[in-house]
Ligand code: NAD
């Protein structure tokens with residue numbers, strides 16, 4: 001029985017990855033403080049897979065609690081999703097972000113080492129590329145961060161590089177996600193943002209169900225195909241699959257290695273609106289407003305290294321991403337409530 005500790009396993013990407021792990025016959029143990037998720041996700045996971053995984057309520061900042069978990073279970077590896085992720089909030093509350101993401105990760109890595117577990121898959125972000133000098137972005141591009149959230153990801157990446165340089169037992173796959181969207185095809189699990197969504201697709205989805213009245217498109221004067229921001233949207237089920245491949249890659253003995261997780265295709269905000277309109281069969285009213293501070297014009301991945309090294313490639317295209325996001329949103333008007 002291969003046990004995997006999944007921190008943040010009740011969240012959006014975590015829950016989809018837990019489904020993928022269960023479908024592979026692995027045993028995920030979820031560890032989550034529910035700061036941005038609900039316990040109800042467990043019964044949804046059970047409906048999809050027929051298995052109710054064990055979930056431990058706890059905070060990664062709590063070293064004692066983590067220690068108890070590692071005393072009780074012997075883990076083959078850890079997938080570390082737990083973290084706060086709202087860019088704007090991180091600018092307003094940097095201490096909370098550094099404390100939760102960086103200190104919490106240190107507590108986790110310390111506990112792993114104490115118990116002889118040195119295999120990790122970490123959720124990083126394309127935000128570590130800052131303002132890229134060109135697109136597509138390869139893993140060799142210079143790293144920088146434009147906000148405290150991005151800084152926390154960069155710091156944790158650096159900690160992992162230092163750990164694996166100091167001790168060859170550390171094997172870490174760092175996954176740099178581009179823009180996760182979509183939901184499981186069952187429409188039983190999906191993204192459930194607290195309050196008004198910050199991200200484009202969840203916002204559009206709430207306009208489509210009438211919860212929000214209009215979308216603001218941030219900037220119409222970028223040097224892109226139609227003046228709006230271009231991003232690399234990746235289906236969350238493809239993203240979950242990348243974690244299985246990243247776990248396998250830990251056996252290569254590569255030390256610490258970073259991989260882009262994107263499709264390699266960039267779509268503008270207006271292209272996303274049009275695709276969502278096709279999926280939901282309704283118009284999404286919008287206004288083009290000023291640029292959002294800190295946004296880059298264009299960001300999309302060069303996914304070749306992930307394809308070569310992980311044997312991973314995105315399967316789902318834009319229409320499937322929007323269809324599945326819409327199916328989840330329209331079937332769950334109030335999320336998990
Ligand atoms: P999410 O908020 O849905 O999931 C994160 C989970 O971690 C939540 O269930 C939350 O309750 C839990 N958590 C947070 N702090 C914790 C703590 N101190 N102890 C225990 N649990 C804690 O977010 P997500 O979209 O699933 O993102 C997962 C990871 O991927 C995060 O680290 C995020 O920064 C990273 N990431 C997300 C995106 C994105 O756009 N969704 C993009 C790039 C990277």
Ligand code: UFG
Pocket residue numbers: 085087125126127177178179198199200201203215216217218219228229230231269292295
């Ligand atoms: N956008 C709008 N209106 C909105 C929201 C977004 O026009 O209401 C635009 C943005 O300006 C941008 C595009 O839609 O051009 C995508 O914006 P998102 O907020 O959905 O995503 P970002 O690319 O800004 O950031 C996301 C996550 C970060 C992560 C990054 C890279 O929020 O945490 O992807 O992975 F770091």
